[in-house]
Amino acid sequence: MRIGELAKRAGTTTRALRFYESEGLLEAQRTPNGYREYDEHHLRLVREIQSLQAVGLSLEDARPFVACLRAGHESGDSCPDSREVYRRRLAEVDACLDRLATVREFLLARLAFQDPCLVPEPKEFQCSN
Amino acid sequence: MRIGELAKRAGTTTRALRFYESEGLLEAQRTPNGYREYDEHHLRLVREIQSLQAVGLSLEDARPFVACLRAGHESGDSCPDSREVYRRRLAEVDACLDRLATVREFLLARLAFQDPCLVPEPKEFQCSN
């Protein structure tokens, strides 16, 4: 299948797929006229990337998973590097949950006119997805 | 006090303070030589902005609070617009907590070789702080 169809079936855009390729995450065959040609394996790979993004992982974080699949493994998360990414993300999510619980208490207190004082985070703190 | 001292006392940078001014959040007097001049009210305002950022609000969201203070109120969150911002953020935080709990379960299951299938969010979903 060509890039338009893959995009449609994966629920994304051709731009995103070309971007993945430029990042070395999605390599495609070329037909004689220069068109990219994909198969079902590519579709599964794109779905894997989307799944990783859905848990808040970056495309950089997706590299170990792609490498794992390219190494012939059944699933992208059966390799040590991939599992390490999962563990790291889990720790981030836990920290994020803690922080958001604190923020929630702060907001509730403020809305109840209690005037608390939120302790600011020492370093830049980021929660995503 | 001048901009360097205000930055130091607020634990931020001169660049940030000038940026706040460019956004209309922090207006300063000028000495004859063009230097910005601040007082304790400005310091409290900067602290207020930092506090709002700490709960994940944007500088845009801080506008109602600044306006509330400029209108002569004791605290920036005693005006309806400010409280509405709090309520909106609270809803965001709640949604974020739900989403992160789901993500957490997904990660735990994957790390336990359970191979679940994470339902992707329909629209772009963002959690911050």
Next chain:
DNA sequence: GCTTGCGTTGACGTGAGCGTCAAGGTTTAG
């Protein structure tokens, strides 16, 4: 033959909150 709808590469734009020069003027310590 012409239009329409695919595909290609390349380059710039987006948002948020500043960081980081650059090139100068001012104040202060020695």
Next chain:
DNA sequence: CTAAACCTTGACGCTCACGTCAACGCAAGC
């Protein structure tokens, strides 16, 4: 007097995952 340490404005850089043109080639239906 001089050098260091302030201050000024202006402009570009940064992150991240693409969106949005621009300008072009290729293929199929009428």
